[in-house]
Amino acid sequence: MVIDNVEVDEHSDDPVDHVAELLLRIAEGDQRAFAELYDMLSGRVFGLILRVLVDRSHSEEVLQEVFLEIWQSARRFSPKKGQGRTWVLTMTHRRAVDRVRSAQASTDRDVRVGFRDLDVAFDAVSEDVELRWEGRRVVEALRQLPEIQREALTLAYYGGYSQSEIAALTGAPLGTIKTRMRDGLSRLRTTMGALA
Structure with a gap:
């Protein structure tokens, strides 16, 4: 049985990590393994980047x-330290956050030097303040959720992570994870409305 690219043998406690196998082959210069990994994970990777950056063209870059x-640093992956998928998604998140920081630093520099006219600078600052305010509201609302609901939403x-991955990570049945996420989102909406 295969759950999210990890083969689970019902007779063994040792799941087979297909992403890790591909990364080890990529470290040896295997282009087919790289193409397989791209086909397997590019949709998930792009979705994570798009959630962080919002801008589609920047996300594609x-x-x-x-x-x-991944191609250049696959040698640094060690299956003993964690799953291949986690390694790829952690790298992805770090890259996306770096892009956001870089874009913000560039905007700040331009505003300080005066290369942007005041209307654009005002809009950028206003938008930044609004996003930070909204982010604080979400964090505050998440804190008010029960731990099991907060954990499921944070992982997702x-x-x-997908719901089935969260179930595997937490050891809870898939149906339970779906319920926790649905209930958590419902409470989050209610709490966010109260915080407005």
Whole structure:
């Protein structure tokens, strides 16, 4: 049985990590393994980047950067330290966050030097303040959720994990994870409305 690219043998406690196998082959310069990995994970990787960056064209650029980094640094992956999918998604999140920081630093520099007219600078600052305010509201609302609901939502929206992956990570049945996420989102909506 295969659950999210990890083969689970019902007679063994040792799951087979297909992403890790591909990364080890990529480290040896195997282009077919790289193509397989791209086909397997590019959709998930792109979705995670897009959630962080929002901008589609920037997300496409970062997607290319992530897979280039995978090709160049696959030798650094160690199956003893964790699953291949986790390694790829962690790298992806780091790259996306770096892009956001870089874009913000560039905007800040331009505003300080005066290369942008005041209307654009005001809009950028206003938007930044609004996003930070909204982010604080979400964090505050998440804190008010029960731990099991907060954990499921955090793994899904910040970690990029699917519901079946969250079930495997937490050891809870898939139906339970779906219920926790549905109930958590419902409470989050209610709490966010109260915080407005």
